Amino acid sequence: MSTVSLLSIVESCDKVPYNETEYFSQQKIARFLVNEVTIGYVDEVALLEMEKYIATVCERSFRVSKQFVTFHPEVKTFEARSEVIMDLLKYWKEKGVFSCLTGWRNEFYPVYGDSKQPGNIAFRVERAGASIFGFRTFGAHLNGYVRTETGLKMWIGRRSLKKPTWPGLLDNIVAGGVSYGQSPDETIVRECDEEANIPSDITVNIKAAGAITYFDLTERGLAPETQYVYDLELPQDFVPKPNDGEVDCFYLWDLAEVRQHIGAGEFKPNCALVIIDFMIRHGHITSSDEPDFLEILDRIHRRFELPGPKGC
């Protein structure tokens, strides 16, 4: 089994170079602004498609220059912004412009504006389209572990081969995107039921444990991602069951086994990061055994200039 460093696993999620301004300029990436606050990043390909849309379909939707994308001055409210983004995405989906839109979810993500305002959601966007505009997205991941006489073990899921993203790779016991209108806490409890059949008398023991952030580059665009992390100590006799067809099976592994599978690149990368964060918080990855300890901590707490939720 070949093994790569934990830092290289982190780097496979945190891909955007740290000299961001220079990088955006070189790559001709425009900033998406709302009220002069940057809320996303639009690459050259998407920018060109937006220009075409404005010229041929709907003039009063967006304004686009080489450096900036904004809504048309008449598009000023939550509802209006959500509508023009939706119209654009539907048009692109119909025309087959971006392949990511074939995975249309009928699920909305919130996009946050000026973080000085409480309840600062600027608009909402179809989940499948968020990364075309480089909007911040939020998820919730659960570390499900069991305390045994020989140490901690962790439940690990195997993603279904039918999933459109990362089929067949290893995953946290439960994880999901935080949709518009849901809190991270609500998301993780809902996913516990949907993905692993964990009943409510067990989910009451879920503990919030922070969040990780990283700036990914996908084939669909830039992805500044935040994953809220949760821990759940499970009873020794509890066995999770796949419930919604998204998971093929679950394994119960000790942490050394989990680490081997991480090193072998068998995990969906951001799920590996959630486990690396767990292992750091629980003293299983330390400064004395991991040469990249501080660098890993740094890279899984990437700073974004984009606003996030001010209260959930």
Add this chain to the structure above:
Amino acid sequence: MSTVSLLSIVESCDKVPYNETEYFSQQKIARFLVNEVTIGYVDEVALLEMEKYIATVCERSFRVSKQFVTFHPEVKTFEARSEVIMDLLKYWKEKGVFSCLTGWRNEFYPVYGDSKQPGNIAFRVERAGASIFGFRTFGAHLNGYVRTETGLKMWIGRRSLKKPTWPGLLDNIVAGGVSYGQSPDETIVRECDEEANIPSDITVNIKAAGAITYFDLTERGLAPETQYVYDLELPQDFVPKPNDGEVDCFYLWDLAEVRQHIGAGEFKPNCALVIIDFMIRHGHITSSDEPDFLEILDRIHRRFELPGPKGC
């Protein structure tokens, strides 16, 4: 009891603005380079004093310009760099140039160079002088807590009124600087004995739990600080005892009390940050009750351009 936000406590440690390049330029702060890698920041006052020292005492020590400080080209080894820094600090101490040097420690801190090299310590520096040059410094802090029927309680120290720094303020049960030649793990165990009389049959249960970083501005200079954090669940009948005169007394408080004292500004600020990190990791500060949740996580994991240890 007046209460301020947790974010404002974090901001009282993480003071250097995030547009660092602009800030350094405005404030006329020079970068301290070793082999073209930035390892520290020298403000205008210290820069002037270095110029005087080079002109009047020792020409073959440093080279100084408005933007950069380096060692003289003949000063190329760990030993030579350590010696010229020590000579400069001793001279400043004798002449009474910087008041921070009256707190001379006879204790060395490592200063790291190019992080691509393992064992990358470029030189060592007297602890009291580190922030004059804005070098990265490292500490180790312990959260000592007790599990009770009504929830977690935490042991909190009251710093001696005789301490030169932060006299009389509240503190973690145990904390100390990571000296040259010691690992963070060794530091925390040593301090457990020195500061709180915690015996080795209890310290074996210490768990590493990550690190926090923040970029402080002190009256002595810039302070890019890293604190390795550790948790120790203490037996209910254990009572820490001040051992070396640095702590006046210890309190055992539930987490709500600890939080009140944090909000009232009674803690040495970086110790409050260690506890905020603890409360986040243990689910006592969450995204649903803390509006600045993600911003706090971001600010206690500040990224530094300066190299750190590559293995300890």
